[in-house]
Amino acid sequence: MSATVDSLIDRLLTDQNLIALVASQRLKPLIGNTVYPASYAAPDGSARDDKGPRYCITELRDGTNICVIDSIPSQANRIETALLTDDYLGLVREVRVQAKLANDTVGIRHMLELGHRATDGAVLASTLEPEITTALRCVRDDPAPLASIAPMCLLMGVWDSRKNRTGLKLPRAFSATIEATDVSQRQRHAQYNSAWHANELASELQDAAGAKPSEIGLDGVPSGDGLGGVVVHGEIGRNAFLATNPLRANCSGKSDTAKNAARYIASLGLVALTMPASPWLRSGCNLVPDGTTLIEAVNTDGSRETLKITHSEAIAVAKQCAKTLGIDQLAPLLGEITADNIRKLASAKDESPAKAKAAKGKKTAADADATVES
Template sequence: MARTFHPNLRDILTDGNIVAIVAKQRLRAADGPGTPIFPPTYLGSDDRPTYCISLLDDGGNVCVVDSVQSQANRIEAAFMDEPYRSLVRRVQVTAQLPNAETRTLDMLQLGHRLADAAVTFSTLAEQAKAAMHSFGDGPDEIARLSPMSLLFGMWESRGEKRQTRIPRALSSTITARNVRVLRRMATFAGSFWSKDLGLEGKRSSEGLDPVPTGEALGGIMAEGEILRSATLNLVALRQNCKITTAVPVSPAAWYMFALALVAITVPSESYLRQGCLLVGDGDIEIRVVARSGKDENLTLDHQNILGIARDAARDFGVSTLEPIEAVFQTDRLEPSPTDKGKQLPGGKDKTARGK
């Protein structure tokens, strides 16, 4: 068994021989072992829904229960509420909808983070572009607008030839080993049947007569372990935050490392989707992994890490940053052929270009 590792956290961040912090926890269905759970469905090669199950050479298989992207979204969502909300600047984009209503999304809710179209076509566009183009000099400006872009990655894939790519430093997945796919069938039965009411013919479309739904995916049974695994790639984080042994760790870099430690230890979401409620089946095991492959146990108390993150956010000046309320500007979009002549929310023509 690996011995417990008790270094100074700054040493972990700056020691080039340490390449990762890995956290793992076994999970189980909330209603007990042997219970079917429902992983996400994807479009299969035959254009039918399927689960993402990979066959292994030993005859076993691995099923994706929650993908890297979904886990990132769930971790980011945790920062929408206290005690985590104050660790990240509030940056929001509001769009006017055709029905005169508005929709507001936080930067933590945007799938492509700082490079999301919601930002690109908003009043935040120029500030975001300047922050991305300053990435070569340091992480500070991106950390002030969208720190999760430095943790979960970002790609400025549209627009100018000059593009910013930030590699993912924190990844997490939930997988199940050696699963068997189940099937389900169902029939809808109305409260009253047409024949009972003296009506002619079937009235299924009106909710009166039985409607069989046919065969469908019915979840999986995991004969092996269900495992949540999170990896903080310290090599990528050091690159993203411009951390080198020759230069002291900047407030921005320390802030990002503290956020990463919060993210890797934050209690995981249990309710993944309908039919998939997972709970812990053991303690979270955290290890530091060296370049040589040697790993050692690491004790990280979430509340202690949260305190470190609060101090790091304060030192970086997060509390002094004004919230940003950006506005999505539809007239920044190039008109498509089907849009010509249509009216934008507020009465603007889509063929007109605003400032």
């Protein structure tokens, strides 16, 4: 085990002077200066002519702006699914959920592919629910059961928010995002031209095509204003941090097993922190490094020290920590979604905590919105 990485894990879990590890890296488009950021649906209540998708661009007081290229949840999802590749075999236990599909096939998803992790509807509607619920209930005393089933809950957070559930809320200890500064939004127009215009076809072919031949690709279709990416005049940067306070809070417990679980989760944090950014985020958004990644330890007095830790070192230590916790000795888990579990979940429908508290007058509207946002 790398002495440097091993001692760094000790610092993450015990050094009261250490606030976080941070990693920053500049990125640039594969070609040119235009990238396609993530797009989002229009908020409820938007005017009829403003219901199209939009980018998340925040205007600043100095006239510049910041554009989200890849959000915190999206970066988390990319890291989690990357752990399913061969480079990380043995790092996380194989826990899957399967469901019978309408086409008489069976769909299977790994826990790392589920958006809400251990509290995803697919998990709670499956035969894994009792084991997951037990792990969630005991996490404050012993994080090992949850670490052995859904370790990313302890690193990237989870909220068991559905009605009549545990109510457990674990904060993010690790976070990453990609943003660009000072961008100009571009528009996109398109025109599809069919091989023959509808009125060029023989009458029997026109009749067969119907009143709207464009719907089946037998007539031209223009496209109006659309999102055409953004021109980046400033910089594109990926920033990530592994914070000690939430890490320690999520991984408390005094037993040897609990301590081994804490080291395992901290080591996964180092793997996430050092993981290279995905070069392909979406169509039109290929980003490559523009310099090396800077990793620093940030202390309570604001001082920083540069750290030298490679991704391969982090992986090696994390695999050893997983072995110490006994992850490699655990049998794979496969849960199945059942009709009974779906009915049970549906009988206690999700209720917005913000709305419930606001309705009872326990919080102001602003507090309620903050509860949802957090």
